Amino acid sequence: MKNIKKTLQEMKTFLLLWGTQSFSGLGSAMTSYALVIWSYTQKGSALMTAMLMVSSYAPYVLLSIFAGALSDRWNKKITMLVCDTVAALSTVVMLLLLRGGMLEIWHLYLINGVNGLMNTIQQPASEVAVTRVLPSKYYQKVGGLRYLASSLNSILTPIMATAVLGIAGMNAVVMIDLGSFAAAFLVLAFGIRIPEKKESGEEGENLLSSARKGIAYLKRERGIFDLILFLAAINLVASMYQAAFPAMILSRNGGGEKVLGLVNAVIGGAMLAGSILASLVKEPQSRVRVICNCLMLSMSTENFLLAVGRTPFIWCVGGILGWIAIPLMSANLDAIMRLRVPEQMQGRVYSVRNSLQFFTIPVGYFCGGFLVDWVFEPVMAVQAHESILIKMFGAGKGSGAAFLFFVLAFAGIGVCLYFRHDKHIWELEQKKECGGGHA
Secondary structure: OHHHHHHHHHOHHHHHHHHHHHHHHHHHHHHHHHHHHHHHHHHOOHHHHHHHHHHHHHHHHHHHHHHHHHHHHOOHHHHHHHHHHHHHHHHHHHHHHHHOOOOOHHHHHHHHHHHHHHHHHHHHHHHHHHHHHOOHHHHHHHHHHHHHHHHHHHHHHHHHHHHHHHHHOHHHHHHHHHHHHHHHHHHHHHHOOOOOOOOOOOOOOOHHHHHHHHHHHHHHOHHHHHHHHHHHHHHHHHHHHHHHHHHHHHHOOOOOHHHHHHHHHHHHHHHHHHHHHHHHOOOOOOHHHHHHHHHHHHHOOHHHHHHHOOOHHHHHHHHHHHHOOHHHHHHHHHHHHHHHOOHHHHHHHHHHHHHHHHOHHHHHHHHHHHHHHHHHHHHHHOOOOOOHHHHHHOOOOOHHHHHHHHHHHHHHHHHHHHHHOOHHHHHHHOOOOOOOOOO
16 A cells, blocks of 8 residues: 555646546547548548548648647646647637538638647647656656556547437537536646756757757657658558448448447557556566557557458447557557657657658648548459459448458558567667666
């Protein structure tokens, strides 16, 4: 009990920050989930729905390098509060358009672009804030806890969003989002202290010079750079999967909104189990091996089952296998970054990492939506009844998305095998830890 009390005391600030921000994240996720359903039912286009995520990630990718440099110069707490406020105001605008019957999908693209810009600035500030309020010995556990919040949100989001949509409509979903924002804002503003530190040489340094330091660091640290490229390639495959996923589930026989909610909830449950595992297991002898094995399990299972499965049960099994190991991978990736990168460089390095690691996400969403609408669905539509493709992936709308999942399975396995043999990534196991923060 003494150890538990000591741990809770040392992690108190982090737990308060994590809990309230996670609650706010649940509200935002409910709105995003409801808007995906709204946009697909309005247009029936995988590409137009995928463009919601493209508009969110585009500013994140384009401006992350400079956002991290700004984050290192600005007060972390104020930065987070301002970004949250602007994002909430954009949600209010969306609510007013919705109530006035004027909401169009292009409005959502603009609103998502604003939210993506705010997330671009806030994310590196949030990463550094966590480092400053948390002793380094808890990084492994915290990686699991942060994915615990993500997995709980994944379970609750489809259940709550579907229920609220059915009972009270989109307006109620957005009001829950704004209420969760208000709670997180008040706690961060008045209940949490984030230490601020001035690094030597920070004053007078221009923005480009500051950003160049983050790039220069990654040039020197080839192992971290190649690990980022590994995740960028995985993100390309995963975002194409994300673009095709709702199009397939909403379109196929035996699918629909309730089934999409069920499969997403099961995926959230798998992530919850993986998060608990990541929080409890001891530090592995080889973090790199854990990352490679977890991603191989994910890439080599779920896409195949989504491709050939015809029932919600098979889709749920695929979701479990595809996501249960991801929290453990993420926890070890997070620990490597925090322990290897000096704290005074983390804002700069994380921002460069974000541009490199996540630039493939909007590309993947666009490609996934385009391939479903203009390549794989048309190919399946002209197949004869006795075609091998019809036997493998079924017929009707949604079969093209299933065909795409089959292709993505091989692409994901290829990425994992290629980077598993990258000697620079394995050299991370031999280097001395040089980062880390403390309370």
